[in-house]
Amino acid sequence: MRKSTLVFLFLFGFLSVVGQAQKTTVDSLKAVLLSAKNDIDRAQLLNAIAVEYQSSDPKLVLEYANKALGLSKKIKYKLAEGTSYLNIGNGNIILGNYPEANRNFSNAQAIFEKELESNSSENKEEIKNGLARAYGSIGIVFSEQSSYAKALQYHLKAVKIYEESNNWAKCARVYNNIGIVYKAQGEDFKALDYYIKCLKIQEKIKDETVGITTTNIGNIYLEQKNYAKAIEYYTKAKSLFEKYPNEIGIGELYNNLGLYYKQTGNLDEALVNYNKALTIFDRVGNKFGASDSYYYLGEIFVEQQKFEQALVATNRSLALAKELNVLEQVKNTEQRLSEIYEKLNRPAEALLHYKLFTIAKDSVSNNESIRNSVKAEMNFEFDKKEALQKKEQEKRELIYNEQSKRHQQQIGFIILFILLVFGIVFLFYNRLQLKKTLTLQKELAEYEQKALHLQMNPHFVFNCLGSISSFIVQNGTDSAIKYLSKFSKLMRLTLEYSKESLIPVDKEIESLQNYLELEQLRFNKKFEFNITKSSELEDDMALPPLLLQPFVENAIIHGLIPKTGKGYIDIDFSIEEQSLVCKIIDNGIGFNKSKELKENLVSVHKSMALDITRKRLEMMEAITTKTSHVEIEERVAPNGEIMGTIVVLKLPIQYLK
Numbered sequence: 064m065r066k067s068t069l070v071f072l073f074l075f076g077f078l079s080v081v082g083q084a085q086k087t088t089v090d091s092l093k094a095v096l097l098s099a100k101n102d103i104d105r106a107q108l109l110n111a112i113a114v115e116y117q118s119s120d121p122k123l124v125l126e127y128a129n130k131a132l133g134l135s136k137k138i139k140y141k142l143a144e145g146t147s148y149l150n151i152g153n154g155n156i157i158l159g160n161y162p163e164a165n166r167n168f169s170n171a172q173a174i175f176e177k178e179l180e181s182n183s184s185e186n187k188e189e190i191k192n193g194l195a196r197a198y199g200s201i202g203i204v205f206s207e208q209s210s211y212a213k214a215l216q217y218h219l220k221a222v223k224i225y226e227e228s229n230n231w232a233k234c235a236r237v238y239n240n241i242g243i244v245y246k247a248q249g250e251d252f253k254a255l256d257y258y259i260k261c262l263k264i265q266e267k268i269k270d271e272t273v274g275i276t277t278t279n280i281g282n283i284y285l286e287q288k289n290y291a292k293a294i295e296y297y298t299k300a301k302s303l304f305e306k307y308p309n310e311i312g313i314g315e316l317y318n319n320l321g322l323y324y325k326q327t328g329n330l331d332e333a334l335v336n337y338n339k340a341l342t343i344f345d346r347v348g349n350k351f352g353a354s355d356s357y358y359y360l361g362e363i364f365v366e367q368q369k370f371e372q373a374l375v376a377t378n379r380s381l382a383l384a385k386e387l388n389v390l391e392q393v394k395n396t397e398q399r400l401s402e403i404y405e406k407l408n409r410p411a412e413a414l415l416h417y418k419l420f421t422i423a424k425d426s427v428s429n430n431e432s433i434r435n436s437v438k439a440e441m442n443f444e445f446d447k448k449e450a451l452q453k454k455e456q457e458k459r460e461l462i463y464n465e466q467s468k469r470h471q472q473q474i475g476f477i478i479l480f481i482l483l484v485f486g487i488v489f490l491f492y493n494r495l496q497l498k499k500t501l502t503l504q505k506e507l508a509e510y511e512q513k514a515l516h517l518q519m520n521p522h523f524v525f526n527c528l529g530s531i532s533s534f535i536v537q538n539g540t541d542s543a544i545k546y547l548s549k550f551s552k553l554m555r556l557t558l559e560y561s562k563e564s565l566i567p568v569d570k571e572i573e574s575l576q577n578y579l580e581l582e583q584l585r586f587n588k589k590f591e592f593n594i595t596k597s598s599e600l601e602d603d604m605a606l607p608p609l610l611l612q613p614f615v616e617n618a619i620i621h622g623l624i625p626k627t628g629k630g631y632i633d634i635d636f637s638i639e640e641q642s643l644v645c646k647i648i649d650n651g652i653g654f655n656k657s658k659e660l661k662e663n664l665v666s667v668h669k670s671m672a673l674d675i676t677r678k679r680l681e682m683m684e685a686i687t688t689k690t691s692h693v694e695i696e697e698r699v700a701p702n703g704e705i706m707g708t709i710v711v712l713k714l715p716i717q718y719l720k
Contacts, residue, residue, distance in 0.1 A: 089115045106134045106143040113150040124154035145174040145193050165204045172197040195224035214244050235264040255283045274303035314343035314352050354383035394423035553577045560608035590623045590630035597637035603719045614710045622651020645712040653697045653705035689715035
């Protein structure tokens, strides 16, 4: 089965999890909403209506869920607020907006986790259920974005909560989603294990979605060429769909039966099942499934050399794929049409569709690149948010522990007050409190320093990726491969350093060396560079990673590149007056001239690197209590000619230990 069908089945399984809990119709819910007497009931009803629309209209899901969110925030009803975020996330999943879905699911997670920490909450089971739904939904988003490790992590968190509360119906659905993740990774045996776990629970509790799981098991056996087992489970799924009607599910089953009969050589029976699937999909208006059925029919007609019928079926599949903007399906159908016209000895039309196939293929490739960029951005934002939440949790625990200790000490002070002079006790208590305050302030500064470092890493990566893109366009494939090789080395170093708050000076020099070689390659030896280090520097002297790179980048882009003739950059590390001094000297056009050129441009990209670096220096001062600053000046010859720019960073001396 092709990718588009797998994704559809996955979303259908997801909607089954969310939508089946609400049995009333939309009309009756709206009628109850009109007569609701309080805001709590209204918030719950708005969420219930949003759930009902998940199987038909995602835009209405967002409309009612956002109304529920606004009302819940107004009355401070956290349980309904978390549910609203879940429903908004579900609507965005259906619309394919995964980053927005993930943000809303994360908001729901944060609300439910915070409520669960509160001992005063009266709805523990509902909150746990909401938290498990948030975990499972985040897992689905990561699975759709091919981040399978994260998907498994969150699915397992969800299933743990459901197992503890003996909610076996929800357990079964999460087992099914875990199976889908393993199947996507090509681990069919693990997928089969979880599908069977799901099936056993569904059979025991008579779950109405058992036919979907049974079909999934049949699909695994079909991919393994175990045709006896495949038809056994497909037959079982067919009887289950007769018992628990599910039109989309039975339509997909007929498509899978068609694949089974095609692989086993029974083309006539394959045609019968594809036509049955097509009849169902046309009746329920499911264009994804219909597009697949037409594609499969075209495939059979080609094998039977019924090329005119193949043309009709494949063109219908193409029309639906274009309507749905399923690029992979458009690519496959254009390729099929080119092959059919070639068989019909119609070279002009064959060539036309081959060109369209090439265009569609490029579109799929570009779409995948965009998808990967969105995935990287989403993962970064999610990891960043998760890290900040972890830090906030650590701070809350620290404050709580400190408050507990303070309470115990206050009791001790009462006893000491009886035994000792009031003045001695008061002095001791104040000194102790001062020490705690300074400790907390220092740790807060460290947290802020790490948060700023998280901002610096993506800025550096985005600049490098921009450089690679420009280089590929300007210099061709061979040079681009060489550039990417150096960039991958630099990225490995950057990833290693990003884990640390301090790195040795030698490591910073190695990173700068690699970066400058990349820029030399990019700008065709436009400049030379030299890096020197004073012998006074000790091996374990350190500085924050990626601190100098933004200044070096500015020297190249805004100083040397606009200059006519050969440029150079000198970087020097030395010790002066108990400070680590880093100097960056260039012979570019100068700071003021560069600023003037940037102001004259129609569009200027706003760089935050220097601002972030200044904030990092401020945090360094807060942590070390020593002066840390940067000076940027133009180099002027005696005759007034601008000779370039010099940047001087004076940092407190720090050691790795």
